[in-house]
Amino acid sequence: MRAVVQRVSQASVTVDGAVTGSIGPGLLILICAMAGDTETQAEAMAAKIAKLRIFKDEAGKMNRSILDIAGSALIVSQFTLAADLRGNRPGFSTAAAPADGKRLYDHFTTRIKALGIPAANGIFGANMAVSLTNDGPVTLCIDL
Incomplete structure (x- = not known):
């Protein structure tokens, strides 16, 4: 799986x-299931993101997780994260097939919620307008 995680207000x-x-303070998670991914990758990605220490502590250091701050997650499916950019027109053959992508997106969301993180979602496969206030800014790319 591949994700872009942004700390947001x-x-x-x-x-x-x-x-x-x-959501209010927390994480905007753009998530993409890659061809061959399974629930194991979705679970590992959720665990990794839940433990990321990217929120400020009392000393202003990035030392707290989303769980530590009782933050929320906005989870948005983003198959374009699988783009092959060798040419001028992106290819998306490395993304999971739509049915698999939806299943893994839903499983990822379920795991995030099971870890105690309140989560909101976009709509899988829809044309979405995403609005955010990036806090920091802090933006991370994760491949698992």
């Missing part, structure tokens, strides 16, 4: 003019 996703998910 707020984020929301809108589909067809309606907000489908919004």
Whole structure:
């Protein structure tokens, strides 16, 4: 799986003019299931993200996790993270097939929630408008 994780003070996703998910302080997680990924990768990604110490402690150091700050996650499917950019037109053959991608996206969301992180979502496969206020800014790319 591949993810782009952004520390945010707020984020929301809108589909067809309606907000489908919004959060206050926490993480915006753009997530992509890659061809061959399984639930094991989704679970490992959720565990990794839950433990990332990227929030400030009392001394202003990045030393706290989303669990430590009682933050929320906005999880948005993003198959374009699988882009092959060798040419001028991106290819997406390394992304999981849509049915597998949806299953793993849902499993990832379930795991994040099971770890005690409140989560909101976009809509898998929809054309979404994502709004965020990046805090820091802190943006990380993760491949598992």
